[in-house]
Amino acid sequence: MDTIILSVIVVGITGMVLGGFIAVAAKKFAVELDPRIDEVAGMLPGANCGGCGFAGCSDLAKNIVEGNAPAGRCPVCTAETVEKIAAFLGQSAEKKEKMVAVVLCSGTLSNSKMAAGYNGVLDCRSANIMNGGGKACRFGCIGFGTCTRTCKFGAIEVIDGLAVVHPELCVGCGQCAEVCPRKMIKLVPATTQVHVYCNSLEKPVLRRKKCAGACISCRKCIKAEPEKMSSQGFMVRVNYSNAPDASIVEKAQCPAKCLLTPEEHLKAVRDGIKKNEGAA
Amino acid sequence: MNSTQKVVKFRGGVHPREGKELTASKELRIAPLLEKYIVPIRQSIGAPPALCVKKGDAVKKGQRIAEPGGFVSVPLHSPTSGTVGDVVEIIGVTGAAEQAVEIIADGNDEWGSGLDPIPNWENTDRDLLKKRILDAGIVGMGGAAFPTHVKLSPPPEKHIDTLIINGAECEPFLTADHRLMLEKGEAALIGASIAAKILKVNRIFIGIEENKPDAIQKLTELAPKYKINVVPLRVRYPQGAEKQLIYELTGRKVLEGGLPMDVGCVVMNIGTAAAVHNAVVLGEPLIERITTVTGSPVADPANWLFRIGTPISKALELCGGVTTAPAKVIMGGPMMGFAQSNIDVPITKNSSGVLLMAPEEVEQFSGNPCIRCGRCVASCPMNLLIPQLSVMVEAEKFDMAEHNYVMDCMECGICAYVCPAKRPLVQHFRRAKAEILAKRRKK
Structure with a gap:
C-alpha cells in the first residue's frame, strides 16, 4: 500500500514541477500567432x-x-x-476574373501523322528532349499526360493522345501550364466561349501534312469578327481580351473545324474522327 | 611512364557487336558536289554565330558566312561556291528546331577562304596559330563539338603536360577515324604537333583500340618523326571517352565535375587534329568531314568525305540507297547517337556517322520495372548507382539525383544496352541533367 501512495506522491510532485516549467516556458517563449x-x-x-x-x-x-x-x-x-x-480582414476585394486552362490543339492520334515510333518514357517532359514523342507536329500536344497527373482537380483528360481541359472542373491554378514542356496550355478568361484549336506556327500547308485537325489560316473567322479574332503570322487566335461569342462558329463556318466551343471540341475529340478526310 | 606499359584499366564498360567490318576496309570516297547545301548555323557548344551574309550574296568556297557570337563560339564557312539562299528552320539532330542557311552551289567550287597557308608553322607565333584555328571554325569532331581554340586556351593556373589524341573510335559501326588514320595519318600527326606547340606540351599520346591493327602499324611507323607515342588500347566501350582514355593512358583520374585540364591533359579527337593540319598548313576552314554511312539496310556502306550541310538523304543516295526499309536512322553511332525522325537532317561538323538499323536489329520495347540485377552498376564506367538514380528521376527527385552524381553521367548508353528490363535509363538521366542545369541557370 505504502508503495502505491509513495509512487502517487512522487509522480504527482514530478508532474507539478514539470508542469510549472511548461507554464513558465509557455509565457516566456510564447509565439504571437494571429x-x-x-x-x-x-x-x-x-x-x-x-x-x-x-x-x-x-x-x-x-x-x-x-x-x-x-x-x-x-x-x-x-x-x-x-x-x-x-x-x-476588413479589406475591399478587387474584382478578379476567373481563368481556365485550355489546350489549343486538335492533334489527336487519329488526326496526327506520326514522324517516328516512340517507346521511351511516357512523360511529356522526357519525350520533349527526345524528338518530342512520335507526333510530327512539334507545336501541338505531346499527349503523355504530364498535365493530367499534375492537375489536383481532375480537370484534364487525355483522350486519343490529346489533353483536353474540362472547363467546368478547371479552377485556373495554372499548374498544368507550368509543367507543359511545350508551354502550350494557356490560361484564358472562363467566359470565353470559343477557341481556335491549333497552336502551330508553321505554314498551313506544312501543318496540314502533319495533322488533319490543323487550322488552315483561311481567316474566315477573322473576316466574320475582325475585332474579336487576332492573328500572329500564320497562327489565328481568339482575341481573349475581347472574345467573340459562340455565334461566330455559325458565322465563320470554319472549314478545318478548328474554331469550336469547348463542348464541340470535346465531342470531336471523343468521336476520334478525322475532321477532314482529304488532308494528311 | 613507359608509354607501352599498361598499368591501369578503367572499370566497367562493355564489348558490343562491333559492326565495323561493313566499312573498315573500304577506301575513303569523296562525295560529289551537290546542288544545294543546308548548313545549320549553330554547330558547336556555346553562343550561336551570327550570319554575316544575306540572301542572294555570292559566296566562295570556304568564305565566312557567320561570325562567332562570343569566345566560346566559332565562325561558319560556306561549303562550296555559289549563292546564299533562304534561312530556313529545320529539325536538327536532337529533334529541336534550329536555323540553317541554304547555299546554292554554282558548280565551280572555287576557293575563297581568305586564309593563307602557314607551312612554316613551327616558327609561327602560338597566338597566330590559335587564331587560325578559330578562324577555320574548328570544333571537336568526335561528337561534343566543343570549340577547339577554347580547348587549346587553358587558364594559366592549369599546368598542361599531356596532349592525348583520341583515335580509339570505340563506338560500334563507325570507321571514319579508322580510315582517316590510314589515309590521312600524317596530316593528323602534324595537326597533333601543332596543337602540342600551342599548348607547350612535349608528351603526346595517340590512343587506338587494338581492333585497328593496320592503323596502329601505320601511325607507329610515322610517329617517331613527330615524337608522338602511339598506344594500342584494349577493345572496350567506352575506351574513347575522355575520362576513361586519360585514365588508361596516364593513370590520372578526373574527379567528379572535373575537366581533363584539372589533371594536366587535353584530349582531342584525331579528326580534329587532321582539321587543325588542314587549317594551318593548307589554309582550309572546316567545311568537310569524314562520315561513316553504314548499317545492314544500306546497299553500299562506306566512309565518305562529305561537305558540311549534306542532307543524310543525299548521303544515303550516294551509298546506293537502302535494300530493306530501315527501322531506325541514327545520327552517330548506336550507343550515343541520336535517332532521327526525318532524313533531311544535314551532316554537321560533329556527325561521325549515319547508321541505319534493320527492323530485326532494333528492340521495340517499353521499359519495365527494375529487377535489381545490377548489370548496369557492374558496367557503368562512371561508377553510378543506376537503379537508385533511375527511380529518383522517375519520382522527380532531381536534388537527390544530383547528390548521387547524376551529372557525372556521360550518356554512353551502356546501362540501357545491358538492362534486361529495357528501361529507358539514358533518357531518364538526360532529363535529370537538363532539369538540374535549368535549375542552376535560374539561380
Whole structure:
C-alpha cells in the first residue's frame, strides 16, 4: 500500500514541477500567432495546389493576413470566397476574373501523322528532349499526360493522345501550364466561349501534312469578327481580351473545324474522327 | 611512364557487336558536289554565330558566312561556291528546331577562304596559330563539338603536360577515324604537333583500340618523326571517352565535375587534329568531314568525305540507297547517337556517322520495372548507382539525383544496352541533367 501512495506522491510532485516549467516556458517563449490566419486558411480551398505561388494554403493565409498577398491571390477561390476573406480582414476585394486552362490543339492520334515510333518514357517532359514523342507536329500536344497527373482537380483528360481541359472542373491554378514542356496550355478568361484549336506556327500547308485537325489560316473567322479574332503570322487566335461569342462558329463556318466551343471540341475529340478526310 | 606499359584499366564498360567490318576496309570516297547545301548555323557548344551574309550574296568556297557570337563560339564557312539562299528552320539532330542557311552551289567550287597557308608553322607565333584555328571554325569532331581554340586556351593556373589524341573510335559501326588514320595519318600527326606547340606540351599520346591493327602499324611507323607515342588500347566501350582514355593512358583520374585540364591533359579527337593540319598548313576552314554511312539496310556502306550541310538523304543516295526499309536512322553511332525522325537532317561538323538499323536489329520495347540485377552498376564506367538514380528521376527527385552524381553521367548508353528490363535509363538521366542545369541557370 505504502508503495502505491509513495509512487502517487512522487509522480504527482514530478508532474507539478514539470508542469510549472511548461507554464513558465509557455509565457516566456510564447509565439504571437494571429488567430485570423487559421480562420483564413479555413476559408481557402485546402487543396495545396501551389497555384498562388506560396507553399500551400496555410502559407498563403499567413501572407494574406500579413498583407503580403492580396485577398484574391488564390486562383482557385470563387469570387464569393474572396469577398468573404476580404470582408473578414476588413479589406475591399478587387474584382478578379476567373481563368481556365485550355489546350489549343486538335492533334489527336487519329488526326496526327506520326514522324517516328516512340517507346521511351511516357512523360511529356522526357519525350520533349527526345524528338518530342512520335507526333510530327512539334507545336501541338505531346499527349503523355504530364498535365493530367499534375492537375489536383481532375480537370484534364487525355483522350486519343490529346489533353483536353474540362472547363467546368478547371479552377485556373495554372499548374498544368507550368509543367507543359511545350508551354502550350494557356490560361484564358472562363467566359470565353470559343477557341481556335491549333497552336502551330508553321505554314498551313506544312501543318496540314502533319495533322488533319490543323487550322488552315483561311481567316474566315477573322473576316466574320475582325475585332474579336487576332492573328500572329500564320497562327489565328481568339482575341481573349475581347472574345467573340459562340455565334461566330455559325458565322465563320470554319472549314478545318478548328474554331469550336469547348463542348464541340470535346465531342470531336471523343468521336476520334478525322475532321477532314482529304488532308494528311 | 613507359608509354607501352599498361598499368591501369578503367572499370566497367562493355564489348558490343562491333559492326565495323561493313566499312573498315573500304577506301575513303569523296562525295560529289551537290546542288544545294543546308548548313545549320549553330554547330558547336556555346553562343550561336551570327550570319554575316544575306540572301542572294555570292559566296566562295570556304568564305565566312557567320561570325562567332562570343569566345566560346566559332565562325561558319560556306561549303562550296555559289549563292546564299533562304534561312530556313529545320529539325536538327536532337529533334529541336534550329536555323540553317541554304547555299546554292554554282558548280565551280572555287576557293575563297581568305586564309593563307602557314607551312612554316613551327616558327609561327602560338597566338597566330590559335587564331587560325578559330578562324577555320574548328570544333571537336568526335561528337561534343566543343570549340577547339577554347580547348587549346587553358587558364594559366592549369599546368598542361599531356596532349592525348583520341583515335580509339570505340563506338560500334563507325570507321571514319579508322580510315582517316590510314589515309590521312600524317596530316593528323602534324595537326597533333601543332596543337602540342600551342599548348607547350612535349608528351603526346595517340590512343587506338587494338581492333585497328593496320592503323596502329601505320601511325607507329610515322610517329617517331613527330615524337608522338602511339598506344594500342584494349577493345572496350567506352575506351574513347575522355575520362576513361586519360585514365588508361596516364593513370590520372578526373574527379567528379572535373575537366581533363584539372589533371594536366587535353584530349582531342584525331579528326580534329587532321582539321587543325588542314587549317594551318593548307589554309582550309572546316567545311568537310569524314562520315561513316553504314548499317545492314544500306546497299553500299562506306566512309565518305562529305561537305558540311549534306542532307543524310543525299548521303544515303550516294551509298546506293537502302535494300530493306530501315527501322531506325541514327545520327552517330548506336550507343550515343541520336535517332532521327526525318532524313533531311544535314551532316554537321560533329556527325561521325549515319547508321541505319534493320527492323530485326532494333528492340521495340517499353521499359519495365527494375529487377535489381545490377548489370548496369557492374558496367557503368562512371561508377553510378543506376537503379537508385533511375527511380529518383522517375519520382522527380532531381536534388537527390544530383547528390548521387547524376551529372557525372556521360550518356554512353551502356546501362540501357545491358538492362534486361529495357528501361529507358539514358533518357531518364538526360532529363535529370537538363532539369538540374535549368535549375542552376535560374539561380
